[in-house]
Amino acid sequence: RQALNNYLQEVCKNTRRLTWEISQEGPNHRPTWLAIAYLDGVEWGRGQGPSRGAAMEAAAGCVLNALGVGR
Numbered sequence: 001r002q003a004l005n006n007y008l009q010e011v012c013k014n015t016r017r018l019t020w021e022i023s024q025e026g027p028n029h030r031p032t033w034l035a036i037a038y039l040d041g042v043e044w045g046r047g048q049g050p051s052r053g054a055a056m057e058a059a060a061g062c063v064l065n066a067l068g069v070g071r
Helices: 002-012 052-067
Strands: 018-025 032-039 042-049
Touching: 002 018, 002 052, 018 052, 032 052, 042 052
Parallel strands: none
Antiparallel strands: 018 032, 032 042
């Protein structure tokens, strides 16, 4: 996530173009989180994980890959 924020700050001069949709599925004691990253309202990446942060990190990695940015 930090790499994506840094990239957007450097290239776009702001991170407001990035928005997230976060959801949780499964039992409360063992949830699966889904994060969808949008740039200017268009989906660029999706990630899933055992925590909200892990899902967001995975989605951010997808965005960076789609943008052709190495991590």
